[in-house]
Amino acid sequence: MIICIVFLLTQDLQSCTSFHTVPPPGPCVRSEMFPELNSILSSSPENFTEGEFILLSDRQADASFLIHHYLTFYLRARCRVCFLGLVQSFSHYSVVSQRLGVNLTQAKEKGQLVFLEALKASPGVLLGDESSDKTAALDYLRSPCPELRGLYEFVWNSLSRAGGEDAAESWGPPVLIIDDLSVLLSLGVSAGAILDFTHYCQATICSQLQGSMIALVRCDDEEYDEDEESSNYLLKALSHQCSLSLRVEGLSTGYCRDIHGQVEIWWRGRGIKNQRKIFQYKVHDKGASFFAPGTSRAVL
């Protein structure tokens, strides 16, 4: 019951968060909101690597700007996107995406975007309301149900019909974005069950369908012990499986107005292809800028 109230409260907060008034997008909207990041990763909506498992993580910082980046990136690339929104409402992403030049509502109507609004659907599941057909996806809320099989099946159903039903629209490779995995740990799902779920997602979406998968794991500094049910463990296990890892951290020297933190980008490969680079970043109204450490415009 208590959990139920928390969900409802969070949802209320979302709707009354004040955003700057957004002017309607004009005829020429800048298409690159994260130009430096695209250049660092050598990718663009027209040209990106397929079959990638991108792991986003943060520690004492907020990596959600990367989630917004990838959501708009893949929608612009005309991919079919399945978005598991476990921590925020649809309107939250919609408002931010509008500022980045992408209309989520339109994408949803066209069938390009499948959005799981877990917050909205959760009270129904917890209160035992069997009407919604999406309840199988949220089976993990019903204990004892340790596996995320229902959630996986939701993802599979959303992305496996790529191009089949809508003959007019042929979308690109399927993409799964999860925001975020750590909240599942808080909801009582074991780390092993989460890893089984990500395994199946990777095996079907990345390997079989040659699509991409992006997952966010949020870590806490207090969990530095050997606990096998912590976000740190999840992060380590997923690092073994991912092809690209972006780790966001606050600056070790503390809060800075002009530099919001640093990102370690780790291309996992063999020999020379295995590279780790650190960049600092600043999030602003319409994106984020990335620069080499110490070269922020505020510092030079």
Place this chain on the structure above:
Amino acid sequence: HLFSLLLTLLKTADLNCVYSPSDTSSYSGRDLLKYCINCALKREEDVHVLGFEVPEQELRSELDSNNKHLFHFHNAYSDPLGWRKQSSFTVEQFSAENITRLVRETKHAKASVLVIDSLSWIERHHNPVAICQQLHKLKKGGAIRTICCLLHMDLHQQGIVESICHLANTVITVTAVNNALYAEAKTTHRKKSGKVMQEEEFFTVMENLSLSIEKRPSQSGHAQVHSDAKVDPASNLTFNLRLSEVEREAKEKVALPFVFSQEKKSALLKKGQGSGRIIYEPDANDDFDEEDPDDDLDI
């Protein structure tokens, strides 16, 4: 040629041996696993892989093409838990009997090598004690000559890692060095006589799955170039940080404020011009006692 324990062990597999490459997320032990598989194929041995972590094409690539028919991949990657109802090998089927049966199904059944990728995956679904028991049964069973299992050390508690390593005759722990351009392998090999050999070597796995071993990371490797090139911090700036000769001389002449030099000492000892003296005349109300006021305290 320097003796390389690592190379010797991987190239000539002893009977009834269990190898365990252990890695962390900073460097994947899978390349070493592939090298192990390749060596076995070159020795014309049947290799059976229980593949949980990576798909078949990723393991098959770069393997010796001559004996590819000896490579048997048991697909536990696509559907290890039966969720899609199209599983080839599930994690539930991990047992000595099932594996022995799988191996015996191949026609050659000569010396068979079992490769497990990875034991960490299985450990999420099976009791570690049960895993050790099954591995032990396989070791003694006779159908399998060599077992090679990949283990991700950073995902388990130390006790579990040690139990599995205890079962193995050879444990190869790999860690990244120099941003994973090289890796360090700590090999511990326990011979049948009980003698334990240990060695630390540095290696890289090249594109064609050839292993290059060095006793210490080469001094002239790519990674060294970055540390040798001196970066001049005063270059490429919009303002000038350098000193001209005149400025440098003037800088060196400046007397630092808190350095106690001879001039300062004589200045202090000299009596001043009399401008800073304090003259006090105690009046009738002052109790001007020359003695120490704290004298009566018993400290």
